[in-house]
Amino acid sequence: MTKLYGVVGDPVSHSLSPVIHNAWIREHGLDATYEALHVPKGEFESGLSSLEDRQALGLNITLPHKEAAIELAESASEVARRIGAANTLVRLKSGGWLAENTDAPGFTESLAQANIEIADQNVCLLGAGGAARAVALALSDMRATLTICNRTQSRAEELVKHLNINADIRGLEHAEAEMGKADVVINTLSLGHTGRTLDFPEGKLRTFYDISYGKPAKAMLEQAEAAGWKPLDGLSMLVAQAAFSFELWFGILPDMESALARCRKLVEATT
Known part of the structure; x- marks a missing residue:
């Protein structure tokens, strides 16, 4: 079964994360998909429950849900605890989520x-x-x-x-x-x-x-x-934090240089 990953936010349609991650997924031949997942402000808990029902295995978290993500996680890395926010969730084999922060x-x-x-x-x-x-x-x-x-x-x-x-x-x-x-x-x-x-x-x-x-x-x-x-x-920061999230989920550190080049073209086309 194709494994579900994605970015959760409000708004989220503008996110470049699906472009970045789906390219890496294709490059490494993984049976996975990465989606932009809109969850309204104040509804993160119910939204996360719905994603658990869909058997999501990894999520990036963006505004306004980063603090809620760490509060609902079963455990958290030292960096995520120090920052008090999570931008990455990793599904645990035992159930629940590990909160990480790859922004730093x-x-x-x-x-x-x-x-x-x-x-x-x-x-x-x-x-x-x-x-x-x-x-x-x-x-x-x-x-x-x-x-x-x-x-x-x-x-x-x-x-x-x-x-x-x-x-x-x-x-x-x-x-x-x-x-x-x-x-x-x-x-x-x-x-x-x-x-x-x-x-x-x-x-x-x-x-x-x-x-x-x-x-x-x-x-x-x-x-x-x-x-x-x-x-x-901050485009290189966006790509780097995405790469470290990808590594947490798949055990693979993907090519940042090619991803940055793709994103740069997309951004330049719209500015």
Whole structure:
């Protein structure tokens, strides 16, 4: 019987995950399919039960269900527990789910692919929402000197406390000054989804990494490049976290380079 895998979210129709995973499934001759699975906000528990009835064996979890996923899982990896959210579920032979989080290693892998050094560098992280948790944890584990700029400073304080990491916290009004002092800037803010950008100091060819990609990242990355920054989008992170999920399910680490090339073509065709 063909095994079911998929990505669960609300919305989910825009996801590139089916393109990525179904190509890998074909490449490795696996009897499996990967689907985009819409589960409305607040209905994750019943949605997960329905997927269990369909004998799903592995799921990627996206907004707004990542915290619910770890709460309903039978067990969780150390990384998922530290972040407090799961982006991957693995069906256990005994029943129930193992909660994993491949966002943090996916982010780390994307930095390695871009040859970006983080250890002992001054890194400015913009934003302290759900997307920032995995990024902040990865940066801390890589020994970055971290500054977090967020509109609501108390939320950044909560993030630092939850992850048990060290970071200086500033309001978003100080972002331009903090970016000016940083070696690398990582943006997790959703400003790009509304076409808004930030005021950029002179980049001097430093890296500005927006974890979004496509249209949501376009305006911000263009503004950064115009100010002399080296822009980088989050497409490589998307592919890397997908590859690590695929490895958890199938025991195979798939080819990230070809998947990234496919995704890049699709994104460029729509922006």
